[in-house]
Amino acid sequence: MPMSNEYSHESIDVRNYFRILRRRWIPATAVFGSVFVLTALATFLQKPVYEAEGKLLLKKQGGATIADLEIGGLGGLEALSSKSSPVQTEAEIIRSEPILRQTITALKLVDDEDQPLETKDFIEALTVFNVRDTDVLKVTYKSIDPKESADVVNRLMDDYLKNNIETNRAEAASARVFIEKQVPEVAAKLKNLDLSLRRFKETNGIIALEEEAKVSVEVEGNFYQEAAKMQSLLINARAKSRALRNKLGLTPQQGEDINALSQSTVVQQALADYQENERELAEALKVFQPTHPTVLDLKEKRIALKGVLGEQTSQIIETKQPQPLRNLQAGESRQSLTDALVEAEVERLGLEKQVLSLAQTQAENKRRQGIIPKLEQQLIALERDRIVAQTTYEELLKALQQITISENQNIGNVRVIAAALEPKEPVSPRKAFNLAVGFFLGGLLGLGTALLLEALDTSVKTVQEATGLFDYTVLGNIPLLKDAEKMTRKGLDRPTPDLVVRDSPRSSVSESYRMLQANLKFLSSDHHVQVFVVTSSIPKEGKSTVVANLALALGELGHRVLVIDADMRRPSQHQVWELPNALGLSNVLVEQKDWHEAIRPEDDQLDILTAGVTPPNPVPLIDSHHMAVLLEEFHQAYDYVLIDSPPLAVAADALLLGKMTDGVLLVTRPGLVDTGSAQSAKDALERAGQKVLGLVINGVIPENEPDSYYYYYAQDYYGENSGGKQSKAKKKKKKADVNAVERS
Secondary structure, three states: OOOOOHHHOOOOOOHHHHHHHOOOOOHHHHHHHHHHHHHHHHHHOOOEEEEEEEEEEOOOOOOOHHHHHHHHHOOOOOOOOOOOHHHHHHHHHHHHHHHHHHHHHHOOOOOOOOOOOOOOHEEEEEEEEEEOOOOOOEEEEEOOHHHHHHHHHHHHHHHHHHHHHHHHHHHHHHHHHHHHHHHHHHOOOHHHHHHHHHHHHOOOOOOOHHHHHHHHHHHHHHHHHHHHHHHHHHHHHHHHHHHHHHHOOHHHHHHHHHHHHHHHHHHHHHHHHHHHHHHHHHHHHHHHHOOOHHHHHHHHHHHHHHHHHHHHHHHHHHOOOOHHHHHHHHHHHHHHHHHHHEEEEEEEHHHHHHHHHHHHHHHHHHHHHHHHHHHHHHHHHHHHHHHHHHHHHHHHHHHHHHHHHHHOOOOOEEEEEOOOOOOOOOOOOOHHHHHHHEEEEHHHHHHHHHHHHHHHOOEEOOOHHHHEEEEOEEEEEEEEEOOOOOEEOOOOOEEEEHHHHOOOOOOOOHHHHHHHHHHHHHOOOOOOEEEEEEEEEOOOOOHHHHHHHHHHHHHHHHEEEEEEOOOOOOOOHHHHHHOOOOOOOHHHHOOOOOOHHHEEEEOOEEEEOOOOOOOOOHHHOOOOHHHHHHHHHHHOOOEEEEEEEOOOOOHHHHHHHHHHOOOEEEEEOOOOOEEEHHHHHHHHHHHHOEEEEEEEEEEEEEEOOOOOOHHHHHHHOOOOOOOOOOOOOHHHHHHHHHHHHHHO
């Protein structure tokens, strides 16, 4: 189902808003006026409000602790997280309860009841915000007293500055106590690290470890060269020693012993005595017998001298083995060879010791090279710890000095860059602005009210909505009659429809009915519509008016037309035609009267069959066989039979009659019928299987239609009062006849 409110359609344009405002101008104007008047009253009755402002500059301050040195110092404005703002944090401190309470108390601020001003009321008049892209805070305060507004801002900034200084001092004192505790501990730690570093160097023989590593690498290369050289010399020495030993037949030890004995004067003297005794003994044996005392004495002396020689020899060469005499005294040649052997052995042994010493030194150098990285790592760790401790100690001393200065000074990290001055002009009310806002807001609310009422109004308002809702062929659009006559009957004020086709034949409305009859005539080329029912969704949609004027339009063409008022519950055709209703359709059906007696001729082409006396229950009469026979007779006697039936929302008469006729002509009126009733009527027709000939849209208001050019052109072309009217005498005569019949 299409939407019922034109302003919610996708194709809505500005003209739709104007049409809505035209329909709802009274509540929209009332809302607009109320808002504007209230705004004006509030503006002109409001007391002037003054606003004073001051500015604070927030800055960083020197460090108080080692951590503070890294993040900006004591009272610094660094954020604790990426989402927080230090300047906004200071703004919240200014708005805090203690500082606000100090200002309220100092200035003795009171409310309208002369009571101490509440903090929440103070905050409502106070504004603290950060000037964009700066470290400046702007502080403003509103008051009806300009002097008070300036005093409050200045006092509040002073209280904040004092609080800032006291806070910084408290932080400095706390930091000083902490640092004073840390200094001795760090000093002791530094001393222990110095001692550990000295012991480590002494234990591992470290002077300059880095230089030692470089030298060790250089020495390692020299070791290989020196070792090769020493090995070459050792091989030569061993070859020389071996050659001398082979020539002398002595071992190196024996050569050394002979050399030692040859060089010993004691041994040589003992050897000389022994040799002299041997010579004397040899001479004595030549002279004397072996048993001669002289020979015996010499033999005993020989033994004694041999023992002395042995003792002297053993003392020099430290051996108990007796040495051959040839080893005790060598010749000059043998002695030279022996000396050479000894020198060769000495050289060999010296070279072997040098090679061994060199190998040991090289091994020690390699071992040292292997532990140097570990020593370096340990030394670096110790030195790093010492550097950290030294740096910490120095920073602590520096921080202690700074914190002592900070604790004793009266400087915070905030200063006033603009004190508040007494304002000369009020900031509110801004009369022109308020009135403009009131005008705009009133217009907006007025438009909103109109749209809201339009949304709550479920009535069908335009031809377009009616067409989309019913989805039937539109056979005619009948403009609204502006000057309908009214008459009062039985205390009921009911509109009496104008017979515009008769009274104003050249009007645009009359032409609309003629277009309706033309569309109805050519509705179907294979089946002529002759007898049909005219009904509506709800009462007062103008179906009786449509029936009467459509009958006149058909009669103008020379057709025999019969109008039947089948709305026995609330008949109206006798009022339209100003006819008596004493005898009509109900009498024909109930009393079996001849229908010719009940017919009232209007002119040569048009006859009227009124409803007659209202029966208790019209449905049995409408749904009777007699009614069907009667309609068949009318079909034979007339060219067109128009049946005015009750609305679909009131009774089922139209559905019953529709089955007996050529179809149903549905009349609807925008602005009167609602979407629910219209949909119910459409559903009822579909459920009953009725043949709906088409839709007649009655009471069209051109101003409400988005495409209303036709109506304006038709009015300009035809003129609303161009046709002749029925004479007053004729009307009065008809009324007299009607009254006479009713009295009878």
